[in-house]
Amino acid sequence: MRAAYQYRLRLTKSQETEVERWLDMLRHQYNYLLADRFNWYEQNRCSINSCPLVCHLPNLKDNPDYFSQKKTLPQLKKDRPWYGVVQSQVLQDCVKRVDLAFKRFLKGDSNGKKSGRPGFKGKKRYKSFTFPSLGKNPISGNILTLPKFGKVKMIYHRPIPEGFKIKTATITRKADGYYVTLSIQDDTVPEIISADSVKNPIGIDMGLKSFLIKSDGSEVPIPQYYRKAQKRLRKIQKVVSRSKKGSNNRKSAINKLGKAHKKVADTRKDFHFKTAKELLDNYDLVAHEKLNIKGLAKTKMAKSILDAGWGQFLSILSNKAVRVAWPTAINAGLQTVAVNPRNTSQNCSNCGVKVPKKLKDRIHSCPSCGYTEDRDVNAAINILNLAVGHSVSSSAARS
Structure with a gap:
């Protein structure tokens, strides 16, 4: 099992200068290697699928x-000693x-989905670098030892759980400072609670009226x-757009805007973690919809959907479910089940009859069995029924 712990760094001025120096050198090298890939791609691809009798190919x-x-890296250090x-x-x-970005452009990921053409990194656009391996005991108190970089001070707000080894460290520059993300690994395989032993399941329906x-x-x-x-964001954005490009005022406004956006993202993520913890503290199985969030984000409700951050929340929920008992019971793990959302809002959770409703209809009233319930609660019960594989009565779902 792998997890990522992020800590804020307290770098000295000289260390900040050195981090920026590394980032700039790595940015130049990234652009050079990417250009090398594109040069080969442009010179060697050809739409003609046959060759004439006489051809003069270079x-x-x-x-x-x-x-x-x-x-080429050893030669790089000889040609450019810095x-x-x-x-x-x-x-x-x-x-x-570079290799990963170019492969996703040409071949796609494991699902065959291709990414766009990778772009060259402009100034300040290369924001992180990774140490693929660290020493045996890289953390001593609140000091982290990085190979060839040296010792850096960090805010060690939570300890690494017992049994976990630090595999990699990624230094990242953000709007409000520098952070290190430690990738930790434990070879123990969590034992997930089986569906038969689930005692307290819950179904949730994601919404925009309520989260x-x-x-x-x-x-919620x-x-x-x-x-x-x-x-507030609009006011800061106006200052950015009206200031002269390259001026110190513009740089200051851009930094202020970045911090404001980061605060929004951080508060949203904190809300997601607390909501996920509340669910997993009280239930041993959480059923939710398998949403096509990218598709929903192309609708008129895009701003509200992206502001809610459903994708981030469901990712946190599923990851946290596996390791909810860390570090006291490392093998314990809860279950999250994603179900097909098709007709969960239309079908009656009591008798299964389809009751067509428009989006404005907020009450489910079944003409077949007479069951009446809030539309979203009815959908949440349907989601739970699909997850556990059998019907859960409305009284049991409410208990």
């Missing part, structure tokens, strides 16, 4: 890949990033952090 360049580009300050594995990770509605009738209000911050 000597084709070998296709640059991860291994061939990694072999790259010698960057740890070798950090440079190799830069090559890996989520449970099958027991209770709900939607906070709308972005909408509440829009007025």
Whole structure:
């Protein structure tokens, strides 16, 4: 099992300068390697699928890949000695990033879905670098030792759980400072509670009127952090757009805008973590809809959907469910089940008959069995029924 713990760094001025120096060198190297890939791609691709009897083809360049580009790093340090300050594995990770970006552009990910053409990184656009391996005991108190970079001070607000080893460390520049993300691993496989032994399940229906509605009738209000911050964000954005490009005032305004957006994102994420914890503290199975959030984000409700952050919440919920008992019971794990949302709002949770409703209809009233319930609560009960594989009575769902 792998997890990521993030800590804020307290760097000295000289360390901040060194981090920025590494980021800028890695940015230049990333752009160079990406340009090498594109040069080969443009020179060697051809739409003609046959060759004439007489042809004069130039000597084709070998296709640059991860291994061939990694072999160029020793020569890079000879030609540009200042790259010698960057740890070798950090440079190799830069090559890996280029390889991954280009492969997703040409071949796609594991599902065959292709990404857009990777772009070159402008100034301040390369924001992180990764140490793929660390020493045996890299943390001592609140001091983290990074290979070739040295010791850095961090706010060690939560300890690494017992049994976990630190695998990688990623230094990231954000609007309000520098952070380190530690990837930790434990080889123990969590034992997930089986569906047969589930005693206290719950179904949730995601919404925009309320953030989520449970099958027991209770709900979690939607906070709308972005909408509440829009007025302040608009004022700062005006200062940015009206200031002269390249001026110190513009840089200051951009930094202020970045901090304001980060505050919105941080408060939303904190709300998601607390909501997920409340669910997993009280229930051993949480059933939810398998939503096509990218598709929903293309509708008229895009701003509200993205402000709610359903995707981030469901990801946190599923990840936290597996390790909810850390570090006291490392093998314990709860269950989250994603079900097909088709007709969950239309079908009657009591008898199963389809009762067509428009979006404005907020009450479910079944003409077949006479069951009446709030539309969203009815949907949450249907989601729970699909997850557990059998009908759960409305009284049981509410208990």
